Amino acid sequence: MSSLLSVQGLEARHGLLPAVRGVSFEVTDGETVALVGANGAGKTTLLRTIAGAHKSAAGQIRFDGDDITRVRAHDRLRRGIALVPEGRRLFPDLTVEENLLVAARPDRKGQWTLDTVLEAFPLLKPLRGRRAATLSGGEQQATAIGRALISNPRLLLLDEVSLGLAPIAVEAVYRSLTTLIEGGTTIVLVEQDLKRATSVASRVICMLEGRLVLEGGSELTREQITEAYFGLRKAPT
Amino acid sequence: MTWTNAVIQGVFLGGFYALLACGLSLMFGLMRIVNLAHGDIAVLGAYLITVVLDHWGVSPFIGFVAVLPIMLALGYLLQRVILERSLRSGVLVPLLTTFGLAIVIQNLLLEKFSPDVRSLGGDAGWITTASWQITNQVSIPAIGALALVVAIATLGGLQLYLSRTPSGRRMRATAQDPDTAELVGIDSRSVYAWGTAIAVGTAALAGMFLAMRSTFDPYAGSTQLIFAFEAVVIGGLGSLWGTLVGGIVLGVSQTIGAQIDPQYSVLAGDLVFLAVLASPRGGIFRARLAS
Numbered sequence: 001m002s003s004l005l006s007v008q009g010l011e012a013r014h015g016l017l018p019a020v021r022g023v024s025f026e027v028t029d030g031e032t033v034a035l036v037g038a039n040g041a042g043k044t045t046l047l048r049t050i051a052g053a054h055k056s057a058a059g060q061i062r063f064d065g066d067d068i069t070r071v072r073a074h075d076r077l078r079r080g081i082a083l084v085p086e087g088r089r090l091f092p093d094l095t096v097e098e099n100l101l102v103a104a105r106p107d108r109k110g111q112w113t114l115d116t117v118l119e120a121f122p123l124l125k126p127l128r129g130r131r132a133a134t135l136s137g138g139e140q141q142a143t144a145i146g147r148a149l150i151s152n153p154r155l156l157l158l159d160e161v162s163l164g165l166a167p168i169a170v171e172a173v174y175r176s177l178t179t180l181i182e183g184g185t186t187i188v189l190v191e192q193d194l195k196r197a198t199s200v201a202s203r204v205i206c207m208l209e210g211r212l213v214l215e216g217g218s219e220l221t222r223e224q225i226t227e228a229y230f231g232l233r234k235a236p237t
Numbered sequence: 238m239t240w241t242n243a244v245i246q247g248v249f250l251g252g253f254y255a256l257l258a259c260g261l262s263l264m265f266g267l268m269r270i271v272n273l274a275h276g277d278i279a280v281l282g283a284y285l286i287t288v289v290l291d292h293w294g295v296s297p298f299i300g301f302v303a304v305l306p307i308m309l310a311l312g313y314l315l316q317r318v319i320l321e322r323s324l325r326s327g328v329l330v331p332l333l334t335t336f337g338l339a340i341v342i343q344n345l346l347l348e349k350f351s352p353d354v355r356s357l358g359g360d361a362g363w364i365t366t367a368s369w370q371i372t373n374q375v376s377i378p379a380i381g382a383l384a385l386v387v388a389i390a391t392l393g394g395l396q397l398y399l400s401r402t403p404s405g406r407r408m409r410a411t412a413q414d415p416d417t418a419e420l421v422g423i424d425s426r427s428v429y430a431w432g433t434a435i436a437v438g439t440a441a442l443a444g445m446f447l448a449m450r451s452t453f454d455p456y457a458g459s460t461q462l463i464f465a466f467e468a469v470v471i472g473g474l475g476s477l478w479g480t481l482v483g484g485i486v487l488g489v490s491q492t493i494g495a496q497i498d499p500q501y502s503v504l505a506g507d508l509v510f511l512a513v514l515a516s517p518r519g520g521i522f523r524a525r526l527a528s
Contacts (some may be wrong), residue, residue: 094409
């Protein structure tokens with residue numbers, strides 16, 4: 001399998017405060033990677049830096065062989081990187097349909113169109129004319145995922161998709177994720193819920209205080225991940 | 238002039254103010270920029286039309302068609318070269334930048350065209366003097382009616398563009414959240430540049446009407462900016478249809494003020510503006526470009 005995303009020595013800051021410190025990892029085509037860690041570990045900043053929403057301070061990001069470290073966010077989406085941001089960040093005064101169509105890229109061919117997104121998320125069908133601000137959390141999350149999919153991404157970055165949702169909505173979101181994973185979409189998933197993350201991911205990356213402290217596949221035990229999560233495991237030197 | 242006629246004249250004057258203000262409203266709705274050079278850009282458009290008229294002797298309407306591409310390009314470059322940088326430096330810097338730009342435009346116009354007062358009233362033909370007599374005391378000025386129709390068509394066209402076209406949708410999304418717009422593949426800088434181009438184009442259109450219905454000189458932009466700003470605030474910041482209503486309210490206030498005493502014309506408009514500014518609602522319409 002070829003490497004779709006390669007992150008080397010990546011650093012990112014919030015002002016003077018380092019949020020991501022020398023992180024390196026690779027994601028291969030078709031893989032699902034769960035990025036786990038406690039609050040403030042740097043997961044969201046790492047994901048936003050890969051998507052181009054946050055500037056990197058050092059290091060390199062390569063996507064499909066190209067160096068995209070200095071490429072702006074809108075161009076990264078055109079190359080095939082789509083982010084479902086934490087808190088959904090829908091355009092509140094646009095309708096569901098407009099929120100989906102605004103991200104559609106006619107230059108990127110693929111299975112996802114307005115119709116196929118509405119097929120994948122049937123709850124959105126009767127809501128397509130509703131303003132996004134009036135949707136429930138689950139409906140907003142489905143719209144946010146649909147908005148990312150309609151650009152036909154090669155790499156889907158999902159940031160805390162279950163945050164603030166009712167359990168029934170979380171079930172629905174994860175059901176749709178499973179379908180995506182089975183369809184071969186490459187996914188990097190940030191999730192606080194270790195059980196859920198490990199249930200869908202083929203590989204786990206654990207972060208602590210901006211550093212990558214554990215990386216592995218199915219050989220990792222729940223205890224190893226929990227130790228790294230809570231900082232009981234030392235960062236590799 | 239009767240009270241009825243004062244209100245009717247105010248509505249038509251308001252059409253001109255709405256046309257003048259629509260670019261200002263668009264830029265505020267899209268980028269939260271108050272372009273203090275907007276009035277001077279309108280006057281620049283008027284002067285460019287006089288250049289075309291001086292060379293080819295065509296009507297101001299054809300002169301405007303010739304000047305429009307230049308103004309659109311100027312707006313695009315203004316955003317890309319000047320405003321884009323100042324936007325990155327906080328909310329106050331664009332204010333200072335456009336204030337400086339206003340002074341630069343005024344002085345360039347003074348240098349090139351002298352401080353002489355100009356008008357396109359004579360070049361526009363019958364339309365500037367014609368009116369339809371409804372009753373003995375009520376008449377409709379042709380230039381006023383045309384300005385109102387053009388203002389409604391321009392604002393309606395902009396509204397249709399924003400609500401019905403993919404690029405209009407991208408503009409509304411960028412107005413709501415530029416960072417997320419980038420994440421969904423929208424080049425927000427390009428959207429801002431096209432928004433400024435449209436705003437400068439509409440300012441040139443308003444400049445043509447200013448030049449046809451009255452006189453202008455290199456410093457005329459400052460007064461026009463105040464009227465445009467008042468129309469935008471009265472109607473509701475960033476609301477396109479609110480701008481039309483705001484322009485009409487301002488125009489009617491001024492003509493009613495003038496009906497009481499000609500000295501009260503501008504003062505009456507200013508008082509209505511201050512009353513709206515002080516009200517908790519802060520504008521007749523609350524909807525923004527984003528919606």
